[in-house]
Amino acid sequence: MSDLSYTIQRRREPDWSGIPAVSLAHTGWTAPCPISASARACWDGERLFIRLEAVESRVRATLTGRLDQVCSDSCLEFFFAPMAGDARYFNFEFNPLGTMNLGFGAERPTRVRQIVKKPEELFRAKPFTTAGGWGIAFQVPFSFVRLYFPEFAPGESAGNFYKCGDQTPTPHFLAWAPLSSPTPDFHRRMDFGRLLFEG
Numbered sequence: 001m002s003d004l005s006y007t008i009q010r011r012r013e014p015d016w017s018g019i020p021a022v023s024l025a026h027t028g029w030t031a032p033c034p035i036s037a038s039a040r041a042c043w044d045g046e047r048l049f050i051r052l053e054a055v056e057s058r059v060r061a062t063l064t065g066r067l068d069q070v071c072s073d074s075c076l077e078f079f080f081a082p083m084a085g086d087a088r089y090f091n092f093e094f095n096p097l098g099t100m101n102l103g104f105g106a107e108r109p110t111r112v113r114q115i116v117k118k119p120e121e122l123f124r125a126k127p128f129t130t131a132g133g134w135g136i137a138f139q140v141p142f143s144f145v146r147l148y149f150p151e152f153a154p155g156e157s158a159g160n161f162y163k164c165g166d167q168t169p170t171p172h173f174l175a176w177a178p179l180s181s182p183t184p185d186f187h188r189r190m191d192f193g194r195l196l197f198e199g
Helices: 119-123 142-148
Strands: 005-010 036-043 047-055 075-081 089-094 100-105 126-129 133-141 156-164 173-175 193-197
Touching: 036 156, 047 075, 047 156, 075 133, 089 133, 100 119, 119 133, 133 142
Parallel strands: 005 036, 005 193
Antiparallel strands: 036 047, 047 133, 075 089, 075 156, 089 100, 126 133, 156 173, 156 193
16 A cells, blocks of 8 residues: 555535645656646545546546446546455546446456446535536445445545546546556555545
């Protein structure tokens, strides 16, 4: 696991202006490009709130299906491994239309795409535009996490924040925690950083 850590502040509600951001500064397998991204997170005791934002002038947003590979579009992602010592994790991926791809599992052969009933009510994903690009804000209820990890309690988890766009005018791969694979691959739990829930 990466040595990087991010403290997830506890708040009654997400006042993003007062929550520190991390930069997705690691470019992985491509040369530096004019696209950049940042991430913020907080929690209120029962929900984890995530806000991802990209500076991206030429946005690709085409996919709307429940099983579409949104990483082909402009895409912001949060990978979340709730429990230390458990190799399983969620990957939340969104394009600028709010289309979500959600996966769960450990190694690639055992990972399963998740179809969630009424995801708009559960995760409350809200895409937004900015002067320089776009972003997505959403929540992850702990009641949902405990369907997969019944013993989950906020403490130390692991995860990574990503920005990509496989078929955008400028293909790119950005990450918060460094990427160690020789070829493009976000699905490497050993590359996740530490996520520390503030008490």
